[in-house]
Amino acid sequence: xxxxxxxxxxxxxxxxxxxxxxxxxxxxxxxxxxxxxxxxxxxxxxxxxxxxxxxxxxxxxxxxxxxxxxxxxxxxxxxxxxxxxxxxxxxxxxxxxxxxxxxxxxxxxxxxxxxxxxxxxxxxxxxxxxxxxxxxxxxxxxxxxxxxxxxxxxxxxxxxxxxxxxxxxxxxxxxxxxxxxxxxxxxxxxxxxxxxxxxxxxxxxxxxxxxxxxxxxxxxxxxxxxxxxxxxxxxxxxxxxxxxxxxxxxxxxxxxxxxxxxxxxxxxxxxxxxxxxxxxxxxxxxxxxxxxxxxxxxxxxxxxxxxxxxxxxxxxxxxxxxxxxxxxxxxxxxxxxxxxxxxxxxxxxxxxxxxxxxxxxxxxxxxxxxxxxxxxxxxxxxxxxxxxxxxxxxxxxxxxxxxxxxxxxxxxxxxxxxxxxxxxxxxxxxxxxxxxxxxxxxxxxxxxxxxxxxxxxxxxxxxxxxxxxxxxxxxxxxxxxxxxxxxxxxxxxxxxxxxxxxxxxxxxxxxxxxxxxxxxxxxxxxxxxxxx
Amino acid sequence: xxxxxxxxxxxxxxxxxxxxxxxxxxxxxxxxxxxxxxxxxxxxxxxxxxxxxxxxxxxxxxxxxxxxxxxxxxxxxxxxxxxxxxxxxxxxxxxxxxxxxxxxxxxxxxxxxxxxxxxxxxxxxxxxxxxxxxxxxxxxxxxxxxxxxxxxxxxxxxxxxxxxxxxxxxxxxxxxxxxxxxxxxxxxxxxxxxxxxxxxxxxxxxxxxxxxxxxxxxxxxxxxxxxxxxxxxxxxxxxxxxxxxxxxxxxxxxxxxxxxxxxxxxxxxxxxxxxxxxxxxxxxxxxxxxxxxx
Numbered sequence: 104x105x106x107x108x109x110x111x112x113x114x115x116x117x118x119x120x121x122x123x124x125x126x127x128x129x130x131x132x133x134x135x136x137x138x139x140x141x142x143x144x145x146x147x148x149x150x151x152x153x154x155x156x157x158x159x160x161x162x163x164x165x166x167x168x169x170x171x172x173x174x175x176x177x178x179x180x181x182x183x184x185x186x187x188x189x190x191x192x193x194x195x196x197x198x199x200x201x202x203x204x205x206x207x208x209x210x211x212x213x214x215x216x217x218x219x220x221x222x223x224x225x226x227x228x229x230x231x232x233x234x235x236x237x238x239x240x241x242x243x244x245x246x247x248x249x250x251x252x253x254x255x256x257x258x259x260x261x262x263x264x265x266x267x268x269x270x271x272x273x274x275x276x277x278x279x280x281x282x283x284x285x286x287x288x289x290x291x292x293x294x295x296x297x298x299x300x301x302x303x304x305x306x307x308x309x310x311x312x313x314x315x316x317x318x319x320x321x322x323x324x325x326x327x328x329x330x331x332x333x334x335x336x337x338x339x340x341x342x343x344x345x346x347x348x349x350x351x352x353x354x355x356x357x358x359x360x361x362x363x364x365x366x367x368x369x370x371x372x373x374x375x376x377x378x379x380x381x382x383x384x385x386x387x388x389x390x391x392x393x394x395x396x397x398x399x400x401x402x403x404x405x406x407x408x409x410x411x412x413x414x415x416x417x418x419x420x421x422x423x424x425x426x427x428x429x430x431x432x433x434x435x436x437x438x439x440x441x442x443x444x445x446x447x448x449x450x451x452x453x454x455x456x457x458x459x460x461x462x463x464x465x466x467x468x469x470x471x472x473x474x475x476x477x478x479x480x481x482x483x484x485x486x487x488x489x490x491x492x493x494x495x496x497x498x499x500x501x502x503x504x505x506x507x508x509x510x511x512x513x514x515x516x517x518x519x520x521x522x523x524x525x526x527x528x529x530x531x532x533x534x535x536x537x538x539x540x541x542x543x544x545x546x547x548x549x550x551x552x553x554x555x556x557x558x559x560x561x562x563x564x565x566x567x568x569x570x571x572x573x574x575x576x577x578x579x580x581x582x583x584x585x586x587x588x589x590x591x592x593x594x595x596x597x598x599x600x601x602x603x604x605x606x607x608x609x610x611x612x613x614x615x616x617x618x619x620x621x622x623x624x625x626x627x628x629x630x631x632x633x634x635x
Numbered sequence: 636x637x638x639x640x641x642x643x644x645x646x647x648x649x650x651x652x653x654x655x656x657x658x659x660x661x662x663x664x665x666x667x668x669x670x671x672x673x674x675x676x677x678x679x680x681x682x683x684x685x686x687x688x689x690x691x692x693x694x695x696x697x698x699x700x701x702x703x704x705x706x707x708x709x710x711x712x713x714x715x716x717x718x719x720x721x722x723x724x725x726x727x728x729x730x731x732x733x734x735x736x737x738x739x740x741x742x743x744x745x746x747x748x749x750x751x752x753x754x755x756x757x758x759x760x761x762x763x764x765x766x767x768x769x770x771x772x773x774x775x776x777x778x779x780x781x782x783x784x785x786x787x788x789x790x791x792x793x794x795x796x797x798x799x800x801x802x803x804x805x806x807x808x809x810x811x812x813x814x815x816x817x818x819x820x821x822x823x824x825x826x827x828x829x830x831x832x833x834x835x836x837x838x839x840x841x842x843x844x845x846x847x848x849x850x851x852x853x854x855x856x857x858x859x860x861x862x863x864x865x866x867x868x869x870x871x872x873x874x875x876x877x878x879x880x881x882x883x884x885x886x887x888x889x890x891x892x893x894x895x896x897x898x899x900x901x902x903x904x905x906x907x908x909x910x911x912x913x914x915x916x917x918x919x920x921x922x923x924x925x926x927x928x929x
Contacts, residue, residue: 466753466800474799478781478792486782490765490775501765508777511751518750521710521742524771525875525898528737528762528809586863588871609873617861617873631764634735634859634876634898 104279107346108212108239108257109264110193110246112185115206117146119185120175122250123359123377132173135162145177180358180445184381187356188249190349191385196242199348206253209261211346212238239274249384258282260342266293282340287313294337300330312338355391357382358445364403365441368432375444376425382448383419391450392417392472396424401443408437416472416505417451423473430480454507465511475506496595497603498619499529499630526634527619533628534580536620547590550610550620553629554581580629582612590622609633707803707836709739710746713894717882718852724802726851727827727837729844733810734856734878736840737762738898740807743838745772747803755779755796759789760809770901785815790822797829797837804830808841823849844883853884864903875899 112118116134121127131151133144142162154169165172182205189208193200199211216234219241239255246253256267258277263285267275277285286293289312291304303326309315315323316338324332333343357378365371375398386392394417400408412427454468478487488503535556543549589608596602603623611617617633670690677685708721715721722728722743730736740756747754749772756763761782769775779796783789789806797804827849830837839846844853859878865871881893 464800464802470799474795475779477795481791482781482783482788486784488780490763490768490778490780492766492769492775498764498766503780506779508753511753516750518708518710518746519772520712521745522771523711523742523896523898524738524767525735525900526737526741526767526771527764528760529764531761586861586871588863588873611861611863611873615858617876631762633861633873633900634737 104213104259105211105346106213106216106235106257106259106279107261107264107342108193108196108210108242108255109203109261109268110189110208110210110242110253110255111265111268112189112206112246112251112253113269114146115185116177116182117148118206118252119182120178121148122185122188122381123178123181124175125250125377127173127175130173131156131169131171132175133162133165134177135174136177142174175362176360178360180360180443184357185251187352188381188385189246189251189253191355191388192242192245192249192251192253194351195245195388196238199346201347202349203261203265207265209264209346211348212257233276235276236274239276243274245388249381249388258285258340260337260340261346262286262294262337262342263340283313283316283338286338286340287311287316291315294334300327300334303327353449355382355385355393355448355450356445357385357448358399358443360401360443361441363442368429368436371432371441371444372425372429375428375446376421378444378446379421379424382446383421383424386419386448386450389450390452392419392453392469393424393448394451395449396427397447397449398428399445399447400437400441401445402437402439403442406439408439414472414476416468416475416507417453418469418472418476419453420469420473420476423476426477427480466508471506496593497605499531499533527631528634529631530629533621533630536580536627536629538620538622538627548606549587550584550608551587552581552583553610553612553618553620553627555629580612580616580618582614582616584610585613586611589620705834707743707752708746709743711739711742711896713896714739714854714880717854717880717892717894719885719888722836722838723851724836725831725834727823727830727839727846727849728852728854729839729841729846729850730854730856731841731844731883732854732856733842733858734880735859735876735896735898736856737807738876739856739896740805740838740840741768741771741773743803743805744768744778745774747836748774748777751777752802753777753779753800754803754805755781755793755801757781757783757789757792757796757804757806759783759786759807759813760811762809763807767901784813786813786818787815789813790818790826793837794822794826794829797826797833797835800833801835803836803838805838806840808839808845810842812842820847820849823847850884851886852882852888855881855883857881862897872903873900874903 117132120134121132129150131148131154133147133151133156135142136145137143140161144156144158144160144162144165146158147156151169151172156165156169156172162174186202186205189206190200190202193208193210197210197212197215201209203209212235216238219234219238235257239257242255243253254268254270254273256264256270256273256275256277258264258267259279259282263277263282266286266289267277291301291309291312294312304315315335318335320332320335323335327334336343359374359378361374382393393414395411395413397409397411402408410431412431414427418424454472475487485503487506489506491502491504493500493502537554537556539551540548541551587608587610590606593605593607594602605621605623608620609617610620618629619631619633620627620629670692673688673690677688680688705724706721707724708715709718718728730739744754744756754777756778758780763780765775779801781792781796783792789808793804793806823846826837827846829835839850857879859876861876862874863871864874875898877895877897879893879895882888882890884890
């Protein structure tokens, strides 16, 4: 038999708002719908209700009863994200989840109850002998973790599960086959019949669900039509429509509308931090990490500012995401006060690594992703990554890729003896020079002296060592050549219209230093210095 | 005194004749680590599986041995001998001067990555050549290349990578300091603490001494001398560069020792040593004043 669970959040509008503003949890808060004279209370906290605030009262009435009432408008973004959070919690219990509207979720838990155990050390709660009760308690804990005060009911039909969830003593499990018995004493209003149908049933003299269930189905259907037949099924604990599972969402959203426009970055980041924290927790529940974060700022008086941040590696670290967001906003401010925001996290599976007991310790993928994201935000794109060689003959060619190291070997090895190669320091970009040449054997050219070309607009350089002077960010090189070795010819792209043909020399200057010089066309450059 | 004498008398029996020394019983044979059960188990297993089986006592001994061997060899024998085996893990080592610092950096990267360790190169002068590094034996897949533009970014990147778990972090500063303000000495103290707390090996390569007293060892690289192939009118080919290294400071070893290392060009690999010539030069390059002061 199919077993369905219902997650129900009472006063969902209020619960969604308090989830975004947890500081208001112990305050007298009323959620208001409508503007001006039409503003009326739709939900209120317990503290406000104790003072007489009730749903349906106008805001003026509520203020007369409780002048210090904190009024908050309904926030569609908060409610949407709270509903998504509830659905995501449900998806951790079952893959078949139906979104039934504000604060109500149905899920198929048939056979799932065996996977859940009682929380160890839960004081004051007797251990559950029923496996379904254990599942329901685990669901309550999971909802609590995403700051939603949900109630849980389990039964064989959606109506019975919903009614069980609405009971104040949660969780409630209706034993299999006893749905009709469970529903029988309840008033007909629990079935939520339409107004005309409710009046007709009242005229029939029916007071409870059990009274309706006792009547023959054909008689009800002949008098009330399709609506009556569905009501009769529901009264007998049979769902007129099966569970409608929802597809998995491709992204995670969080956001809120602000009470007043924000013009400074710090207050915005303070609120964004809480939203990102909620987003991170939701992704953690599903086992995802964020690979791209998009955020849309609602501007005052109108307009939107949409941005996106690509993370170097999937991460759930709130601090990293907040740092990247700060850097992006500092670089290009939105240009208008912000009255709302929404974050969209595109999920991806976080990287995992199997650590070795005896080999070299591996870098944690999670920490690595965070570090690289921070480094990229500080240094800029293309300045952090894994170096790669590129096919070709030109020595300055290189590429930089996303750093994702392979796992270390299982056993630690002994390093091989170094080849002892002489390293060169590459100049990026190559430094243009003037060259004096002299004749050599054959057609070859030998270099007699070199001198870097100094831009006339730059100030006159001041020597700070024997043969080097600092020119802005470049190095000025010059002097008589003592030993010249070359040329070595390199040709690349001979098949194209403009092939790259170069001749390379190694030159040692009289004053010291060995440089790699090349001629490309009519121009001369120094592109590297041998380690000196 | 009398009371004290009586006490000694009762405790140690000073007044009795000295006992004849007897040969001590031979000490019990210390377990070799391979217990009976492990030996029997290994005998029944296939050789390839038995070789991977480790007992608890063997594991404890291996961990102790690993702690003793907490050095990362640079795989340049003269330099390793100068440093007492290599770079100390969990410590900061500095190489200063105008010598062949970058070649030492590349060799150290090759040593670390070849055994599967993750390394980070903080290349402040943006002069790293991946092609040459690959030829020198660096496993580029295990190397994080960071190219900061200021000194502050350089130290920050080193601290972050060290705290992330990279086993080797190298800061290389070219022939001149990157732009930006000088970093305070406290930054180097913090970096040394990162190395110690995360067990990272940190190598600083700079034209002048930067780390002060915070580093474990400091090597001074003297100005190098190029060596050429080819005699007489024959065309010349750069054979390599020779440089003198001096141990300026070490927390465990006596400073002042010197050694000479030779790095050869890839084109000259395989050439006979007798072909390498040193062309005399009037330039007697000495270490910079800053390096001397360190």
